[in-house]
Amino acid sequence: MSEREQHTPPLPAPSLWPIGFAIGIACVLVGLVVSTAALVIGLVVTLVFGGLWVRDLAGKRPPAVAAAPKPAMATEADLNATTDRATFLSLATVGVGGLIGAGVTLPALGFGVLPSFVGDRVETKExxxxxxxxxxxxxxxxxxxxxxxxxxxxxxxxxxxxxxxxxxxxxxxxxxxxxxxxxxxxxxxxxxxxxxxxxxxxxxxxxxxxxxxxxxxxxxxxxxxxxxxxxxxxxxxxxxxxxxxxxxxxxxxxxxxxxxxxxxxxxxxxxxxxxxxxxxxxxxxxxxxxxxxxxxxxxx
Ligand code: FES
Structure with missing residues:
Protein backbone atom coordinates (compact mmCIF):
# COMPACT_ATOMS: atom_id res chain seq x y z
CA MET A 1 0.00 0.00 0.00
CA SER A 2 1.40 3.41 -0.92
CA GLU A 3 1.94 6.08 1.69
CA ARG A 4 -0.77 8.23 0.07
CA GLU A 5 -3.35 5.41 0.26
CA GLN A 6 -2.49 4.75 3.87
CA HIS A 7 -3.12 8.38 4.80
CA THR A 8 -6.37 8.82 2.85
CA PRO A 9 -9.44 8.59 5.14
CA PRO A 10 -11.77 5.77 3.99
CA LEU A 11 -14.90 6.86 2.10
CA PRO A 12 -18.24 6.51 3.91
CA ALA A 13 -20.15 3.30 3.17
CA PRO A 14 -22.79 3.59 0.41
CA SER A 15 -26.16 4.69 1.77
CA LEU A 16 -29.74 3.96 0.67
CA TRP A 17 -31.14 7.20 2.12
CA PRO A 18 -30.66 9.27 -1.11
CA ILE A 19 -32.65 6.65 -3.03
CA GLY A 20 -35.50 6.84 -0.51
CA PHE A 21 -35.30 10.64 -0.65
CA ALA A 22 -35.58 10.59 -4.47
CA ILE A 23 -38.55 8.21 -4.32
CA GLY A 24 -40.23 10.56 -1.83
CA ILE A 25 -39.74 13.57 -4.16
CA ALA A 26 -41.16 11.58 -7.09
CA CYS A 27 -44.14 10.60 -4.92
CA VAL A 28 -44.72 14.28 -4.02
CA LEU A 29 -44.72 15.33 -7.68
CA VAL A 30 -47.09 12.54 -8.68
CA GLY A 31 -49.29 13.28 -5.66
CA LEU A 32 -49.59 16.97 -6.65
CA VAL A 33 -51.20 15.88 -9.89
CA VAL A 34 -53.01 12.71 -8.95
CA SER A 35 -54.02 12.47 -5.32
CA THR A 36 -53.68 14.12 -1.94
CA ALA A 37 -52.96 10.77 -0.26
CA ALA A 38 -49.92 10.18 -2.51
CA LEU A 39 -48.78 13.74 -1.80
CA VAL A 40 -48.88 13.20 1.98
CA ILE A 41 -47.09 9.84 1.72
CA GLY A 42 -44.45 11.44 -0.52
CA LEU A 43 -43.89 14.27 1.95
CA VAL A 44 -43.47 11.82 4.84
CA VAL A 45 -41.05 9.63 2.86
CA THR A 46 -39.07 12.69 1.74
CA LEU A 47 -38.76 14.09 5.25
CA VAL A 48 -37.84 10.76 6.83
CA PHE A 49 -35.23 9.78 4.27
CA GLY A 50 -33.93 13.35 3.92
CA GLY A 51 -33.46 13.52 7.68
CA LEU A 52 -31.67 10.17 7.78
CA TRP A 53 -29.44 11.23 4.92
CA VAL A 54 -28.49 14.51 6.57
CA ARG A 55 -27.90 12.77 9.91
CA ASP A 56 -25.71 10.25 8.14
CA LEU A 57 -23.65 12.95 6.48
CA ALA A 58 -23.30 14.93 9.69
CA GLY A 59 -22.45 11.96 11.89
CA LYS A 60 -19.99 10.00 9.80
CA ARG A 61 -16.44 10.34 11.05
CA PRO A 62 -14.11 7.90 9.30
CA PRO A 63 -12.50 5.84 12.04
CA ALA A 64 -9.33 5.26 10.09
CA VAL A 65 -7.86 8.60 11.02
CA ALA A 66 -6.57 7.43 14.37
CA ALA A 67 -5.43 4.03 13.11
CA ALA A 68 -3.53 5.20 10.06
CA PRO A 69 0.10 6.02 10.41
CA LYS A 70 0.55 9.70 10.64
CA PRO A 71 2.27 11.31 7.70
CA ALA A 72 5.42 13.06 8.43
CA MET A 73 4.00 16.51 7.77
CA ALA A 74 0.30 16.08 8.81
CA THR A 75 -0.87 16.45 12.37
CA GLU A 76 -4.08 14.95 13.81
CA ALA A 77 -5.61 18.44 13.84
CA ASP A 78 -4.97 18.64 10.05
CA LEU A 79 -6.80 15.36 9.46
CA ASN A 80 -9.79 16.39 11.59
CA ALA A 81 -9.98 19.68 9.73
CA THR A 82 -10.03 17.75 6.42
CA THR A 83 -12.87 15.56 7.65
CA ASP A 84 -14.89 18.53 8.90
CA ARG A 85 -14.39 20.32 5.61
CA ALA A 86 -15.67 17.27 3.71
CA THR A 87 -18.75 17.04 5.93
CA PHE A 88 -19.41 20.76 5.58
CA LEU A 89 -19.08 20.59 1.78
CA SER A 90 -21.47 17.61 1.60
CA LEU A 91 -24.09 19.36 3.71
CA ALA A 92 -23.68 22.62 1.84
CA THR A 93 -24.11 20.84 -1.50
CA VAL A 94 -27.31 19.12 -0.36
CA GLY A 95 -28.67 22.30 1.23
CA VAL A 96 -27.93 24.64 -1.67
CA GLY A 97 -29.16 22.06 -4.19
CA GLY A 98 -32.39 21.66 -2.24
CA LEU A 99 -32.94 25.43 -2.06
CA ILE A 100 -32.33 25.89 -5.78
CA GLY A 101 -34.62 22.96 -6.61
CA ALA A 102 -37.40 24.31 -4.38
CA GLY A 103 -37.00 27.81 -5.79
CA VAL A 104 -37.35 26.56 -9.37
CA THR A 105 -40.04 23.93 -8.84
CA LEU A 106 -42.46 25.29 -6.24
CA PRO A 107 -43.62 28.48 -8.04
CA ALA A 108 -44.21 26.52 -11.27
CA LEU A 109 -46.13 23.82 -9.41
CA GLY A 110 -48.11 26.41 -7.48
CA PHE A 111 -49.29 28.28 -10.56
CA GLY A 112 -49.79 25.14 -12.64
CA VAL A 113 -51.46 22.73 -10.27
CA LEU A 114 -53.04 24.50 -7.30
CA PRO A 115 -55.85 26.27 -9.21
CA SER A 116 -57.40 22.94 -10.11
CA PHE A 117 -57.53 21.94 -6.43
CA VAL A 118 -58.73 25.16 -4.92
CA GLY A 119 -61.24 26.00 -7.69
CA ASP A 120 -62.60 29.47 -8.22
CA ARG A 121 -63.27 30.82 -4.74
CA VAL A 122 -63.93 34.40 -5.90
CA GLU A 123 -67.04 35.58 -4.13
CA THR A 124 -70.01 36.15 -6.41
CA LYS A 125 -72.12 39.20 -5.67
CA GLU A 126 -75.74 38.53 -4.80
S1 FES B 1 -68.60 24.12 -26.75
FE1 FES B 1 -66.69 25.11 -26.71
S2 FES B 1 -67.03 26.88 -25.54
FE2 FES B 1 -68.94 25.87 -25.56
Missing part, protein backbone atom coordinates in the same frame (compact mmCIF):
# COMPACT_ATOMS: atom_id res chain seq x y z
CA UNK A 127 -78.27 39.53 -7.43
CA UNK A 128 -81.88 40.39 -6.62
CA UNK A 129 -84.06 39.13 -9.47
CA UNK A 130 -87.24 40.62 -8.02
CA UNK A 131 -90.50 38.98 -6.87
CA UNK A 132 -90.78 35.24 -7.45
CA UNK A 133 -94.18 35.92 -9.05
CA UNK A 134 -92.19 37.05 -12.12
CA UNK A 135 -91.16 33.43 -12.64
CA UNK A 136 -94.06 31.30 -13.90
CA UNK A 137 -93.91 27.72 -12.68
CA UNK A 138 -92.36 25.23 -15.09
CA UNK A 139 -90.97 27.84 -17.50
CA UNK A 140 -87.45 29.16 -17.96
CA UNK A 141 -86.81 32.90 -17.75
CA UNK A 142 -83.61 34.47 -19.11
CA UNK A 143 -82.32 36.89 -16.48
CA UNK A 144 -79.63 39.30 -17.68
CA UNK A 145 -77.89 41.68 -15.27
CA UNK A 146 -74.69 43.62 -14.63
CA UNK A 147 -72.68 41.96 -11.90
CA UNK A 148 -70.85 45.24 -11.22
CA UNK A 149 -72.67 48.26 -12.70
CA UNK A 150 -69.61 50.45 -12.05
CA UNK A 151 -67.55 48.32 -14.46
CA UNK A 152 -70.28 48.28 -17.10
CA UNK A 153 -71.01 45.81 -19.88
CA UNK A 154 -67.97 43.61 -19.32
CA UNK A 155 -69.70 42.34 -16.18
CA UNK A 156 -72.97 41.42 -17.91
CA UNK A 157 -74.10 37.94 -16.87
CA UNK A 158 -77.01 35.73 -17.83
CA UNK A 159 -78.86 33.15 -15.76
CA UNK A 160 -81.54 30.72 -16.88
CA UNK A 161 -84.05 30.50 -14.06
CA UNK A 162 -86.96 28.06 -13.79
CA UNK A 163 -89.51 27.98 -11.01
CA UNK A 164 -90.03 24.31 -10.11
CA UNK A 165 -92.76 24.91 -7.55
CA UNK A 166 -92.03 23.25 -4.23
CA UNK A 167 -90.00 20.29 -3.12
CA UNK A 168 -91.58 17.37 -1.24
CA UNK A 169 -90.48 19.10 1.95
CA UNK A 170 -92.45 22.19 0.95
CA UNK A 171 -89.36 24.34 0.14
CA UNK A 172 -89.41 26.63 -2.91
CA UNK A 173 -87.42 25.08 -5.76
CA UNK A 174 -85.68 26.94 -8.58
CA UNK A 175 -83.30 25.74 -11.26
CA UNK A 176 -80.72 28.54 -11.58
CA UNK A 177 -78.25 27.85 -14.39
CA UNK A 178 -75.28 30.09 -15.27
CA UNK A 179 -75.03 30.69 -19.01
CA UNK A 180 -71.23 30.25 -19.30
CA UNK A 181 -70.29 27.13 -21.27
CA UNK A 182 -68.15 24.73 -19.24
CA UNK A 183 -66.00 23.86 -22.23
CA UNK A 184 -64.18 27.16 -22.78
CA UNK A 185 -66.58 29.75 -21.43
CA UNK A 186 -68.66 30.91 -24.43
CA UNK A 187 -72.21 32.13 -23.73
CA UNK A 188 -74.72 29.28 -23.94
CA UNK A 189 -78.09 29.95 -25.64
CA UNK A 190 -81.48 28.39 -24.82
CA UNK A 191 -82.86 26.26 -27.65
CA UNK A 192 -86.44 27.50 -27.97
CA UNK A 193 -88.46 30.63 -28.75
CA UNK A 194 -88.05 33.71 -26.54
CA UNK A 195 -91.22 35.62 -25.66
CA UNK A 196 -89.89 39.12 -26.29
CA UNK A 197 -93.32 40.69 -25.72
CA UNK A 198 -93.30 39.51 -22.10
CA UNK A 199 -89.90 41.11 -21.54
CA UNK A 200 -89.66 43.19 -18.37
CA UNK A 201 -87.00 44.92 -16.31
CA UNK A 202 -86.89 44.57 -12.53
CA UNK A 203 -84.17 46.10 -10.30
CA UNK A 204 -81.99 46.60 -13.39
CA UNK A 205 -82.43 42.92 -14.34
CA UNK A 206 -83.89 42.07 -17.73
CA UNK A 207 -86.31 39.11 -17.65
CA UNK A 208 -87.44 37.29 -20.81
CA UNK A 209 -89.48 34.06 -20.68
CA UNK A 210 -88.25 31.31 -23.00
CA UNK A 211 -89.40 27.81 -23.96
CA UNK A 212 -86.03 26.14 -23.49
CA UNK A 213 -86.04 22.47 -24.44
CA UNK A 214 -82.24 22.39 -24.13
CA UNK A 215 -79.20 24.67 -24.18
CA UNK A 216 -76.60 24.95 -26.93
CA UNK A 217 -73.18 26.55 -27.23
CA UNK A 218 -72.45 28.15 -30.62
CA UNK A 219 -68.66 28.01 -30.25
CA UNK A 220 -67.95 24.28 -30.61
CA UNK A 221 -71.40 22.68 -30.65
CA UNK A 222 -71.74 21.84 -26.96
CA UNK A 223 -75.25 20.65 -26.13
CA UNK A 224 -76.92 20.47 -22.71
CA UNK A 225 -80.36 19.13 -21.75
CA UNK A 226 -83.03 21.18 -19.98
CA UNK A 227 -81.42 20.46 -16.58
CA UNK A 228 -78.00 21.59 -17.77
CA UNK A 229 -76.57 18.07 -18.15
CA UNK A 230 -74.01 17.68 -20.91
CA UNK A 231 -75.60 15.85 -23.86
CA UNK A 232 -73.03 16.22 -26.63
CA UNK A 233 -69.92 18.08 -27.74
CA UNK A 234 -66.70 18.97 -25.90
CA UNK A 235 -68.02 20.29 -22.53
CA UNK A 236 -66.74 18.14 -19.68
CA UNK A 237 -69.50 18.51 -17.11
CA UNK A 238 -72.97 19.98 -16.51
CA UNK A 239 -73.60 23.72 -16.58
CA UNK A 240 -72.68 25.63 -13.42
CA UNK A 241 -75.48 26.85 -11.16
CA UNK A 242 -76.18 29.58 -8.63
CA UNK A 243 -77.15 29.03 -5.05
CA UNK A 244 -80.39 30.90 -4.40
CA UNK A 245 -82.53 32.15 -1.56
CA UNK A 246 -85.89 33.82 -1.15
CA UNK A 247 -85.79 37.10 0.74
CA UNK A 248 -88.89 39.23 1.32
CA UNK A 249 -90.58 37.40 -1.54
CA UNK A 250 -87.71 38.15 -3.94
CA UNK A 251 -85.49 35.59 -5.64
CA UNK A 252 -81.82 36.20 -4.80
CA UNK A 253 -79.00 34.57 -6.76
CA UNK A 254 -75.92 33.80 -4.66
CA UNK A 255 -72.64 31.98 -5.10
CA UNK A 256 -71.86 29.98 -8.22
CA UNK A 257 -71.01 26.29 -7.94
CA UNK A 258 -70.10 23.54 -10.36
CA UNK A 259 -72.20 20.50 -11.10
CA UNK A 260 -71.06 16.97 -11.90
CA UNK A 261 -74.44 15.82 -13.15
CA UNK A 262 -78.12 16.24 -12.40
CA UNK A 263 -80.22 13.16 -11.71
CA UNK A 264 -83.95 13.76 -12.20
CA UNK A 265 -85.68 17.00 -13.09
CA UNK A 266 -87.09 20.09 -11.47
CA UNK A 267 -87.86 19.94 -7.76
CA UNK A 268 -86.92 16.23 -7.62
CA UNK A 269 -83.48 16.66 -9.16
CA UNK A 270 -80.47 15.39 -7.26
CA UNK A 271 -77.45 17.57 -7.98
CA UNK A 272 -73.78 16.61 -7.58
CA UNK A 273 -72.48 19.91 -6.24
CA UNK A 274 -68.81 20.98 -6.19
CA UNK A 275 -66.77 24.12 -5.58
CA UNK A 276 -66.84 26.18 -8.70
CA UNK A 277 -64.21 24.96 -11.18
CA UNK A 278 -62.80 26.58 -14.28
CA UNK A 279 -64.36 25.75 -17.65
CA UNK A 280 -62.78 22.63 -19.10
CA UNK A 281 -62.11 21.07 -15.68
CA UNK A 282 -63.70 17.78 -14.64
CA UNK A 283 -65.19 17.86 -11.16
CA UNK A 284 -65.86 14.16 -10.65
CA UNK A 285 -65.14 10.67 -11.98
CA UNK A 286 -61.75 9.26 -12.93
CA UNK A 287 -61.23 12.22 -15.27
CA UNK A 288 -60.97 14.53 -12.28
CA UNK A 289 -57.75 12.75 -11.33
CA UNK A 290 -56.45 12.30 -14.85
CA UNK A 291 -57.04 15.88 -16.02
CA UNK A 292 -56.83 18.17 -12.99
CA UNK A 293 -55.12 21.09 -14.71
CA UNK A 294 -57.28 23.96 -16.05
CA UNK A 295 -57.51 24.33 -19.80
CA UNK A 296 -55.11 27.07 -20.98
CA UNK A 297 -56.99 30.21 -21.90
CA UNK A 298 -60.21 29.18 -20.19
CA UNK A 299 -62.20 31.92 -18.52
CA UNK A 300 -64.55 31.92 -15.60
Missing amino acids: VDLGPISNFPEGQYVIATYLEDPDLGEVTRRTAFVRNNGRTEAGEPSFTTIFSRCVHLGCPVQPNGPIDEEARQEVNGVELRPVLAASFGCPCHGGLYDSEGNRNAGPPVRSLDRYEFSIRNGNLILGRLFSVGDVDGTGAKARISKYYRAYPGVHVDGIEKWLYPIPTPGSTS
